[in-house]
Amino acid sequence: MRDYFYSLADDLAGRCTGPEVLLLGFSGEDSDFVRFNRSLVRQGGAVRQQYLSLELIDGDRHAKEIFTLCGEKTADLAKAEAVLASLREQLPATPADPFLLYAAEVHSTEQIGENCLAPTEDCLAAVLKAGEGKDLVGLFAQGGVYAGFANSLGQRNWFSSHSFHLEWCFFAKNAHNDKAVKTSYAGFEWSPEAFARKVADATEQLAILARPPKTIDPGAYRVYLAPTALAEFVGLLGWGGFSLKSHRTKTTPLLRMIESGATLHESVHLAENTREGLAPNFTSAGFIKPGRVELIRAGRYGECLISPRSAKEFNQPVNAGMEVPTSLDLAAGELSDEKILSTLSEGVYANQLWYLNYSDMPAGRITGMTRFGTFWVEGGKIVAPLNVMRFDETVYNALGTNLVALSHRRDFLPSSETYDQRSVHSSRMPGAVIRDFRFTL
Amino acid sequence: MPDKLESMLRSAMPAVDFCSMRYLRSRDEILTVRRNVPEPVQRGDDAGVMVAIRHDGGLGYAATCDLTPSGLAQAVRQAGRFAALTAGKSVVDVSSLAMPAPQGEYVGPEEIPYASVSLGEKFDLLRKTSERLKIDERIVDWETSFWHTAVESLYVTSGGGRVRQQLSYFAPAMSATANRRAETQTRTLGSLRGQCKQGGMEVLQMCQFKRAGQQLAEEALALLQADDCPTGTMPLLLASDQMMLQIHESIGHPLELDRILGDERNYAGTSFVTPDMFGTYRYGSERLNVTFDPTRPEQFASYGWDDEGAAAKKEFIIQNGVLRRGLGSVTSQARLGLPGVACGRACNWNRPPIDRMANLNVEPGEATLAEMIAQVQHGVYMKTNKSWSIDDSRNKFQFGCEYAELIENGKLTKVVKNPNYRGLSATFWRSLRAVGRKETIGVFGTPYCGKGEPNQCIRVGHASPACLFENVDVFGGA
Structure with missing residues (x-):
């Protein structure tokens, strides 16, 4: 994804004319989401999204648009070129901005996260197992998250992270059924042992929730x-x-x-x-x-x-x-x-x-x-x-x-x-x- | 919307028990002038498809912005993968659920198309309006803004359903902030873009956009000089731009069937309402009539069909104070065996539909504003929501407003600042003493209703008359 963004940035930066400066931003994710209720699955699915932003600057005027990418170079470049042309057309009607400021010094960086994620299928099975005999509700989310910056001055920045986040509640089976232990398990590499410890801790706390609740006065x-x-x-x-x-x-x-x-x-x-x-x-x-x-x-x-x-x-x-x-x-x-x-x-x-x-x-x-x-x-x-x-x-x-x-x-x-x-x-x-x-x- | 897209969606549809594909494209523009200085134009063009597959008792979805044939094929594979993964493990028995196969088109109102006015003219209008807000040195920050979104969508199903919708959302905003040393007070045009409606530039006329500035700035200054709102149990008159929040938090959310089913317990919360209450529970006084109505074209959350293909229809949710039906989609209705409404909605192409409010309104009563004020010996009239907080079962609430006036011996007497009140949803609506007539109705909404896992921020609408409540716990600032 980084190479794709940089390649688009190279092509589009080359389209700048005269004093124009172009800022490009990328944000995307490739995520699986599984939602649980009553220790079963409520909704499960995947989301793939990629957005490119272009900000065209000419002196003290600038205009910006963010749009979705499909991931196919010819189509995305054509779309981006059309957006660039539209921004260029807008600039004369855009008021001058006295508070415009962008980085003029080139400072390229990369933060690249390794993908060590377990298959969603394995995590789903572990969560359903943990919920057996209990009332589990929550969300499991995992996948890659990406962000990038580039400009026509030559700066390139990239960020990628591959993480998971399970946030769930065990609800107590008490009279009102409204008390729960909430737990999070998040990281970059799923550990069955670490998850088991979280489940055990939460199960232990459930016992306290079964006691009659107390109400205090203001x-x-x-x-x-x-x-x-x-x-x-x-x-x-x-x-x-x-x-x-x-x-x-x-x-x-x-x-x-x-x-x-x-x-x-x-x-x-x-x-x-x-x-x-x-x-x-x-x-x-x-x-x-x-x-x-x-x-x-x-x-x-x-x-x-x-x-x-x-x-x-x-x-x-x-x-x-x-x-x-x-x-x-x-x-x-x-x-x-x-x-x-x-x-x-x-x-x-x-x-x-x-x-x-x-x-x-x-x-x-x-x-x-x-x-x-x-x-x-x-x-x-x-x-x-x-x-x-x-x-x-x-x-x-x-x-x-x-x-x-x-x-x-x-x-x-x-x-x-x-x-x-x-x-x-x-x-x-x-x-x-x-x-x-x-x-x- | 190109015919080619529909044909591509149809071609990608797999041979499964049920498949739907929902294409959505939103084009946004936000224009802002702050302290008389135009800010950069923000534009967005967001398009993608949500594929949902129900097969062999499993339910899976996949969303993609890759609208090429291979991108759609990949999304279909992903949705199929999740349908297989969840088969036999789903809290919803989708195998017995008949999904609608709607046919039709809906185009929302846009009398004066937003695009028919040039960028320069829009900035001129914002700048002139902004200049009217700076009436005093103590006005330290002020802002005017437009947020327009043009949405087109296409929903097709394997059962032959096909719905095309085209909507124009317009959310203007205006604010003036006054300060003197450690005291700051802000007045806005109906809270956080609360004047949002469907339509084009005519929305500005509906909310008196060009004329509102002077009064807002004067009210912000008046608040700087005002005493704190009194503390005590007293009658409370709420203007329609606070009623919208009161309805939203303490009627809308607790009546969502997916909360009652427990889906939201890990995040947005549950509800103090239980399934056995529908049909008999006295939610409010007999003056309370609440409708779910996505068919009022000018309201912010109107449509022809929801995102599960159910046709929009006005329904009484609470009638003469008695709870009649919940806010539940086709799926939730089947799970609970209760009647619901056409409210299976998603915030965008990248989220699946869940139970959401659309337009939830209080029906008008008989009283004029003057008659309601005249009924009060010692109370408060509050306007424009500023603060909102409610417990996870939507019962214990505390809300604050930007502006209030004291009511003494049947008359508005003086401005008071930092007005807040608290109560319990389960009893608050039973203290409804008077409901304003048609003339007191305000049409409001918000683009920022959050719920769901993964999270979704969606548009809702609320029209309400002013309403008078008795015995409310009212208080002021620190």
Whole structure:
């Protein structure tokens, strides 16, 4: 696929005339998806998609189109040439863009992932076997994901990754049938032993879910947010929290950090860690992302993510493509696994949070729900599953004044999202013990 | 759409129990002017085919953008491979499922074709509208935008079905953000592209696009000076651009039959509604009438047939407050043995159909807006969705709006900021006290309804009058 993209890029770059500059982008995937319900298959299939984008630049005018490729060179080249001609025709009617910025220095890179995937048939059989006698629901996805950049200046960048992601729930057979253990198994090479361990762990947790659930009254409680739950909470901040544009237009949920001197706990160090993430290190304008951008240092706001457009508008250097994190990294704390329950003592142990949104964005206040694998803890022991609760709490309380401790162990959490295409986002998160976390419903 | 394509699809069709091929091509254009500066034009041309095969009790699909004969043949092989893999292991007994064999064409409205207006004219219009938003130094960010999508599709089946559809989607947007130190307030034209409709440039007239800017900017400034929304249990009047979200989250999603069947439990969630409730359950007060209606041409999610070939038809989902039928496709209806609607929909050529809302509407009542306000001694009137969150069984919700006004002694008295409310779907609709008449109806929708594994983001439409609820838990900002 890389060679095909480069070949198209060579041909199309040669069609530029005079001062024209052409930027090309490629995105594609070749994926199998199998969806499960009640330990059987709901839907299974394959998706093959390839998109090429062309952005034609002439001085301070530019126009862009993205379109599907069939993979057959003559047909694709003819289509691309027609798009190029259409872009060229559009340019005179396109307004000049004062914030146009693209990489003028050539910096070619390649990140090529090896394909060690097991046949889908084998994985499907293993999942169905694991679900025998249980109520299993979830999605298995695997295959190749591809991205490329090229320009008429000679730059070439390629990214390919071959991964699988199984995300599933075992539902407990209790009175309400609404409690589940959710587990993810993701990687580049399926290991029957590793999968078996995940299944065994999840089966063990199912036993606790069979106990009668507890309902708590609204109020402030101690909570432990496991890494997957904390990833949801911190991940929401990615919605405008670290974008230079939202900082300069005062629409960031971290407005109080930049306007009123609000801070988080000094143990909070948050970064965009491209170097250790799963996403490509190049942007659609040809810039190479830095390995790491320090977003929050010791509880104080650090740097923003800066797209080429914002860089030009606000006169800052580029360090991102879109101004949303792709590889969030929250530093570990000192709380050992063995001390999590005793530190929590009495309260809510939440493995998953769900459907978070801002309830007062400028104040950094977030609402959301507890979901899978949430338990009530007493005397440092898990005693019962907890019925779902709504929380409504500010980031300044949860990760600031009320943060008790961050765990020493962190989990690496590849994103399971598949909107438009399989995501290559990921995060590294510890867990967090928080006091006086406000539940409202 | 070339005849050659149809012939290619027919030629590639294998000898199996059932096969469908759904071709879809979407051509997008997004134009934006932000802070009076035009942003680069974004265009897309996305085309592909979804092949679905049901054979020997198995069900498989394959999607491809390789529309050559060899590409289609490869997709057919892949779909056949998955049908074989899932035979005898499927949660759906597809062997006994009769799929529709629809025949026909549907062309949605486009009175003033989007393509009939030049790029320069569209940018001029956006720029002029943008300039009207900057009425004060405290307006720190402002934006106007068009998003148009022209979709053509062809659905053919091995049973002789053939449906061709052509739709024009138009989603304009406008926003003004005001700031003073640590206070920021934003007003939009019906939330996140909530004014989306099917049609051409006439959609701009429907949503008063050229005139809306000044008022939005003034309201954003007014919010900067406003007190927080009061806290307490009180009557709540919702404008139609918040009703759309209320319907969507707490009626639409819980009534999807695939949630009730458990398909979505790992991702989008389940439902507090159970199969035994259909026909008897009191979902809301007797004033509540909800219809599923993909036949209203101007609404965002209208069509002639769904993506499983079922013909679009208006159906009462809730009648006089009683739950009548769920939002389930041909497949889900057969699995549950319950009536449903034509709602087997896919977001694009690369995803299989699942149960989705299309247009889900609240039918009008008898009250004028003034009459509803006059009924309230102390309450709040909220407009335009800003925040949404609901639990995985679609029961415990909390929603926030951009703008609110206090109602005191039957009159709107002052603007209040950061309005939020929370409740339970299972009881909230029973507190419906008054439903606005036709004149209070707003037609809204969203291009961003997420669900499914693999994930799908789809268009939905919601038309609703303003509605008055009693005893709602209302509160303000931090």
